[in-house]
Amino acid sequence: MSTDTSKYKLNHSMLRIKDPKASVKFYEFLGMKQVNKLEFPDNKFDLYFLAYDSPKAVSHGNHWTDREGIIELTHNYGTEDDPNFKINNGNSDPGKGFGHVAISVDNIQAACQRLEDAGYQFKKKLSDGRMRSIAFALDPDGYWVEIICQKPVEETENVKETDTGTYRMNHTMIRVKDAEKSLAFYKDVMGMKLKRVSENKNNGFNLYFLGYGRDAPDNSPNGVNPVAEDEGLLEMTWNYGTEKDPDFKYHDGNSEPQGFGHICVSVDDLDAACSRFEEQKVQWKKRLTDGRMKNVAFVLDPDGYWIEVIQNEKLKQRSNW
Structure with missing residues (x-):
């Protein structure tokens, strides 16, 4: 079992949002298309995946895991009706990162x-x-x-x-x-x-x-x-x-105040890639074997930013996303 990093893709960047109607409309106005949506009603959140998909786009028609440059919008139910809910955009303290x-x-x-x-x-x-x-x-x-x-x-x-x-x-x-x-x-x-x-x-x-x-x-x-x-x-x-500065630290977006969540890399062989990361002695946020979701892992970079790792489904089928 082996993995080839030249086949990896920087698949998406996740942003938490307040109102999916407004956010999807904005990114569609920029020319993006919703290429996938995952609903988790039991956990009260939905994920919207937007990417460029015109005939002139780099990854036109590809499976969503076989692309680069996707924006994933995460909507937690009810935030759109909360007048006090506000996203941290990452550019001012205490949420700078x-x-x-x-x-x-x-x-x-x-x-x-x-x-x-x-x-x-x-x-x-x-x-x-x-x-x-x-x-x-x-x-x-x-x-x-x-x-x-x-x-x-x-x-x-x-x-x-x-x-x-x-x-x-x-x-x-x-x-x-x-x-x-x-x-x-x-x-x-x-x-x-x-x-x-x-x-x-x-x-x-x-x-x-x-x-x-x-x-x-x-x-x-x-x-x-x-x-x-x-x-x-x-x-x-x-x-x-x-x-x-030993005390200097950037905000990872996942503790309060929340906003940006993670970047995601899709890989040729998820099990082999995670084994390689283990050999590299990475710091894990979530191993493949942790929790109920056995098809995603999260690695931490030196600043504590989360990097999701998923299977490129074009190269090897694993999940019915």
Whole structure:
């Protein structure tokens, strides 16, 4: 029994939501499609899985476990009727840790205008600040959705149309305390490739983009992220010096205040992958053998973020999801 990390996929990122009608509507407006829904009425929650699935999408028509760049929305029954219920978006203390999800688009000015015309709010518009090639929209729960461009912004300034079928769910950003430890974990244990590093020495932070699949191109047009057309990447943000503070800790999203839940990796052979993780001496949140659900496991990364591990059902059937 063996496992091949080159066949792993960064399948989804889980966000807790207040109102599924509003949240599903927002992500569908961004061009996503609901590719699966799992209902757990006995436990009083539902899971909605949204992904890009147009004929131009990377994983068009694939089983949901055989994709990258899915957003899983978790709805606990009744929150939509509670006026005091609020999600932690991960960007302010005491809940700081997760940062955002990001989509890449064909024509960024037109994409942002379309969102604005629909009445959606922004954390940062294209015209705000010095960086004119990225924007941050806000979803109904206040999660930040970064919008990046697949083409140089000067090429799309006068383009009025945008095709959501070309969009990608590009990455999920988490803040990390110790870049070296986190890089070693995601590369050596999870089998990811380091695809891009963006050093911001003047501002005291670095960004690291990791994922599976193809290597990043050697160059790209000015202002364009070289991995903008990829899906299912992990962006790690490291602020210089946090690794030297023994008391410093990021919030994992699963203790109060709750928001982001986990990222999920689908693997070629779930039993073999978990055996390999055991050999790597990972810290477990849930082994396969724990609890009633024998088809999911959860590993903890160096910051305590949860990583769900599931079977890629295209490669080996295990669960009737």
